[in-house]
Amino acid sequence: MARILFDEVTKIYGDDTLAVDEFDLEIEDGEFLTLVGPSGSGKSTLLRMVAGLEDITGGEIHIGDTVVNNLPPRNRDIAMVFQSYALYPHLTVRDNMAFGLKRSTDLPDYEINDRVEEAAEMMGIEPHLDQKPKHLSGGQRQRVATGRAIVRDPGVFLFDEPLSNLDAKLRKHMRTELQRIQQQLDTTTIYVTHDQEEAMTMSDRIAILNYGELQQVGPPRTVYNEPENVFVAQFIGSPSMNMFVSRLDADAGRFTGDIDVSIDVDRARAIQQNATTDQLLLGIRPEHVTVHLEEVDDSVPATVDIIEPLGSNDLLYFELEDGTGVQEVIADDVEIGEDEEEDEEEYKVFIQPGSVPNSYEGSGEVVHLTFDTSHMHVFDPQTGENVDVETTTSVDAQAETAGADD
Amino acid sequence: MATKTRDDAELFGIEMSKKTYDRLKAAGFHAFVWSSIFLVLTPVLWMVVVSLNPISFENFIKDPTVWASNVDFSAYDLAINGTDFLIWFQNSTIVTLAATALSIVVCTFGAYSIGRLEFRGRKAMATFLLLTQMFPLILVAVPLFLIFRDLGLVNTLYGLTIAYVAFVLPFSVWMLRGFYENLPESLEEAAMVDGSTRIGAVIRVIVPLSAPAIATTAIFAWIFAWNEFVMALILISDSGKTTLPPGLSTWIGRYSLQWDLLMAGALGATIPLFIILFFLQKYIINGLAEGAVKT
Numbered sequence: 001m002a003r004i005l006f007d008e009v010t011k012i013y014g015d016d017t018l019a020v021d022e023f024d025l026e027i028e029d030g031e032f033l034t035l036v037g038p039s040g041s042g043k044s045t046l047l048r049m050v051a052g053l054e055d056i057t058g059g060e061i062h063i064g065d066t067v068v069n070n071l072p073p074r075n076r077d078i079a080m081v082f083q084s085y086a087l088y089p090h091l092t093v094r095d096n097m098a099f100g101l102k103r104s105t106d107l108p109d110y111e112i113n114d115r116v117e118e119a120a121e122m123m124g125i126e127p128h129l130d131q132k133p134k135h136l137s138g139g140q141r142q143r144v145a146t147g148r149a150i151v152r153d154p155g156v157f158l159f160d161e162p163l164s165n166l167d168a169k170l171r172k173h174m175r176t177e178l179q180r181i182q183q184q185l186d187t188t189t190i191y192v193t194h195d196q197e198e199a200m201t202m203s204d205r206i207a208i209l210n211y212g213e214l215q216q217v218g219p220p221r222t223v224y225n226e227p228e229n230v231f232v233a234q235f236i237g238s239p240s241m242n243m244f245v246s247r248l249d250a251d252a253g254r255f256t257g258d259i260d261v262s263i264d265v266d267r268a269r270a271i272q273q274n275a276t277t278d279q280l281l282l283g284i285r286p287e288h289v290t291v292h293l294e295e296v297d298d299s300v301p302a303t304v305d306i307i308e309p310l311g312s313n314d315l316l317y318f319e320l321e322d323g324t325g326v327q328e329v330i331a332d333d334v335e336i337g338e339d340e341e342e343d344e345e346e347y348k349v350f351i352q353p354g355s356v357p358n359s360y361e362g363s364g365e366v367v368h369l370t371f372d373t374s375h376m377h378v379f380d381p382q383t384g385e386n387v388d389v390e391t392t393t394s395v396d397a398q399a400e401t402a403g404a405d406d
Numbered sequence: 407m408a409t410k411t412r413d414d415a416e417l418f419g420i421e422m423s424k425k426t427y428d429r430l431k432a433a434g435f436h437a438f439v440w441s442s443i444f445l446v447l448t449p450v451l452w453m454v455v456v457s458l459n460p461i462s463f464e465n466f467i468k469d470p471t472v473w474a475s476n477v478d479f480s481a482y483d484l485a486i487n488g489t490d491f492l493i494w495f496q497n498s499t500i501v502t503l504a505a506t507a508l509s510i511v512v513c514t515f516g517a518y519s520i521g522r523l524e525f526r527g528r529k530a531m532a533t534f535l536l537l538t539q540m541f542p543l544i545l546v547a548v549p550l551f552l553i554f555r556d557l558g559l560v561n562t563l564y565g566l567t568i569a570y571v572a573f574v575l576p577f578s579v580w581m582l583r584g585f586y587e588n589l590p591e592s593l594e595e596a597a598m599v600d601g602s603t604r605i606g607a608v609i610r611v612i613v614p615l616s617a618p619a620i621a622t623t624a625i626f627a628w629i630f631a632w633n634e635f636v637m638a639l640i641l642i643s644d645s646g647k648t649t650l651p652p653g654l655s656t657w658i659g660r661y662s663l664q665w666d667l668l669m670a671g672a673l674g675a676t677i678p679l680f681i682i683l684f685f686l687q688k689y690i691i692n693g694l695a696e697g698a699v700k701t
Contacts (some may be wrong), residue, residue, distance in 0.1 A: 106602030
């Protein structure tokens with residue numbers, strides 16, 4: 001068991017490619033931490049630095065009480081599961097799993113065999129112990145790779161996008177299985193993924209990275225409900241958060257622009273104090289928008305683009321009559337984390353199936369939207385920061401972020 | 407014109423049933439393949455024929471029974487008991503085995519370092535290796551002789567072995583390097599996380615996986631060392647220390663040529679190559695096709 005500490009860790013590739021920039025984070029003993037971010041965000045680099053497969057340009061990484069910067073991978077008490085599984089093709093599953101124990105311990109053969117069988121039972125791969133990896137399916141290979149890691153009972157598990165080569169259904173299944181095993185073994189785990197859904201469902205805490213910089217770290221619910229900046233807001237959550245551009249009139253407690261909403265004056269004044277401009281981004285998740293067929297108080301008219309049936313509810317894509325593009329107001333150096341579909345400019349709302357007739361699709365028929373302002377986030381387009389912190393940051397989240405900063 | 411059915415086929419404008427067509431096609435194919443094989447093997451067959459009874463080709467064709475009635479193994483007897491053939495054979499075996507083994511070891515690690523490790527001058531080194539392949543062997547023969555003479559390596563089997571390793575290495579390293587570059591790096595990384603040193607990872611994971619490629623380079627080294635003539639001629643002067651190719655050449659006298667003896671010796675020299683190719687041929691095929699598809 002081990003705690004991991006990143007102390008101003010920096011990685012520069014070649015002469016000038018900055019992959020990780022002064023990364024600080026402490027991972028508690030037994031914690032499941034997910035590093036999530038788009039490709040090129042430096043998350044895999046960080047993991048490989050912990051593993052010792054990548055040199056550390058600056059700063060220190062501690063595993064337990066040891067600074068591991070100059071330790072070779074074999075002396076770090078870690079086990080890693082690779083995206084490609086990296087099973088040794090010339091060895092049987094049994095030998096694959098025993099490989100590490102034979103190299104790193106003095107255990108007698110019968111004990112190694114016992115431990116391999118125990119781990120195989122845990123992963124449900126006993127029948128395949130004497131097969132070569134090429135005879136296994138993708139899911140089975142993944143289990144062998146995980147089994148090879150757990151059999152060594154290391155201080156730290158490192159997962160590098162271990163599920164990304166599986167199909168969607170198997171991925172969901174393995175997700176819960178990995179989580180179960182981690183809880184059972186209570187081993188400190190760093191899990192790298194670009195899939196925010198995986199991050200949300202599995203982790204004790206999520207660290208969101210972009211361009212080698214830590215954007216926010218906290219429990220899944222906190223980063224979902226209280227994103228610190230517009231990147232986190234857009235990256236976490238699927239479908240992603242709607243972003244509207246509106247101008248704040250603090251004294252009236254009213255936003256006008258893409259959407260017109262009212263908030264209480266104290267909150268508006270607090271926002272105005274935090275913000276550097278009065279044209280702001282309003283972030284509202286699809287579940288916090290309500291669709292009315294008739295006009296109601298404070299409603300905003302919109303036209304229906306497409307209705308996607310998802311099963312328990314439908315996803316309605318809508319367009320505003322004259323929206324200002326987020327790209328037009330946002331500062332050049334502010335990242336608005338596009339999700340995988342790059343649909344940050346589309347507006348979405350969850351509706352009950354059948355609550356909006358399908359004939360509205362693309363017909364120009366007007367629906368009326370109201371917004372749950374208590375779940376609304378306000379971002380400064382110049383800095384990307386959440387300027388509505390007073391009202392949305394809970395005590396618990398403040399403790400989390402404070403913990404992350406030390 | 408008759409209506410064609412599905413079972414009809416056409417060959418050189420002649421209509422026939424599908425069955426006949428298939429048979430003719432198979433017959434043509436086999437005739438072609440077997441005549442090619444015959445063509446390739448004729449010299450070998452002729453070596454056997456002449457070694458048993460020296461006869462001219464015309465006489466052999468006219469009346470093979472004359473040849474058959476005078477067949478004997480005297481040439482083989484003479485080669486084994488009357489000449490240094492066995493010593494040459496032994497020397498060739500020693501040099502070839504040593505050169506092959508040594509070049510495999512050096513080339514495995516050399517190719518790995520050029521294919522995988524990051525160091526300054528890696529590309530330059532690889533290009534330089536290829537460049538050395540562009541000189542004809544004879545060009546370096548004299549300078550090499552002078553160097554070896556000063557080092558006391560002339561007229562020794564290990565001197566010859568070193569020369570062979572040096573000639574085989576560039577090509578072998580170049581070939582293995584390509585193989586290593588195609589192996590996923592995560593395999594060594596996994597082995598290193600699993601408690602191996604880098605050299606341990608190479609020996610336990612990379613070498614077993616590159617067995618086909620290593621076998622291919624081994625065959626290359628073997629054939630080169632077994633057949634090499636010029637270097638052996640220049641570096642070795644004692645008949646008791648020379649290898650088969652220059653040894654056999656001494657049988658070609660200025661005024662006389664004992665064809666049966668020469669052919670018997672040549673056949674004896676060919677057998678080890680036959681054996682090694684027979685056992686390693688599947689690796690050659692594998693090795694050459696390796697990297698074509700991702701596994």
